[in-house]
Amino acid sequence: MLAAVYQGIGKIKVEEVDKPPLPLGGLLVKVSCCAICGTDYKLLITENPRFKPPLIIGHEFVGRVVEKGAEVTDFQVGDRLTMATTISCGRCELCHRGLGNLCESRICVGTDIPGAMAEYLAIPALALQRGNVLKVPDGLSDEAAALSEPLGCAINAQLIAKVGLGQTVLIVGAGPLGCLHAELARASGALKVYLTQRSEPRLSLARKLAVDAVIDASAHDPVSEVRRLTQGQGADVVIVTAPNPKAQEE
Ligand SMILES: [Zn+2]
Ligand SMILES: [Zn+2]
Incomplete structure (x- = not known):
């Protein structure tokens, strides 16, 4: 074989x-x-x-x-x-x-x-x-x-982070896991789901998902952009799927 x-x-x-x-x-x-x-x-x-x-x-x-x-x-x-x-x-x-x-x-x-x-x-x-x-x-x-195995990782992470009804969830990185997290947060009842990504073609791909906003992190500061979108409240849960240390620190 x-x-x-x-x-x-x-x-x-x-x-x-x-x-x-x-x-x-x-x-x-x-x-x-x-x-x-x-x-x-x-x-x-x-x-x-x-x-x-x-x-x-x-x-x-x-x-x-x-x-x-x-x-x-x-x-x-x-x-x-x-x-x-x-x-x-x-x-x-x-x-x-x-x-x-x-x-x-x-x-x-x-x-x-x-x-x-x-x-x-x-x-x-x-x-x-x-x-x-x-x-x-x-x-x-x-x-x-x-994709059930990576989805299992995402479910585990969201159970630990207690993603649920009415929440605002920010996902950093629109790679395969970021996209799974976005769809899962929506399915778990999150009210607002935001996704940030800094490069193409993942930005275009992210825009096809059922998220409330895709933030182009190469053009906008994601922290102030999320504050603006949430009238200063910020996100309830932030899930970082990007290995970039700067993204993890923020
Ligand atoms: Zn794997
Ligand atoms: Zn054992």
Whole structure:
């Protein structure tokens, strides 16, 4: 099968590799689509010690079950699914405290085991036992469902920030996560949603979203612009999705 294989900093090559066998008690999935995460993209620029080449990358995917272990009852061949791709052990203290994302024995798809930028993906039994695998409802496109992992990060952040009814929310940065945050804030009942961005083509993209204003941060100071838009009140919640330290300080 073909797969995108990380071969060291700056080198990701599509090449022929062996199709993975069905894991014991797990699933074999034919991948329909896989999004490019910021983590994948950064491998082109800088080293990440967690990624040991050669490695098939990719973890934001949708696929269909083509083979299942005899023990598997919750999934059938043909089911369309996606996954929370950090598989925690379920046995350590952190897992028992509900902090599986910090589990020291966690296994991440596309980092510790081969990822989804490939024609086929092997999903281990542990992922099924831990509830990481999710069926995709009919009516949701493969491309939209593949974003469930970054959307999960956004939902977690907005729960922590307590985004809710009637609030004014400012999102800094209209990259993929900024756009997800904007739509999510709206869905969570925010009254006003503002998005700031300093460059094209993301500015034009942001203007297509259901936000109340898009602030061009290269032309206007976002802080005074938000004060003006809110009659001096400012935002209730500010979510910074830009890695820029200046944006984070403001
Ligand atoms: Zn990701
Ligand atoms: Zn654990």
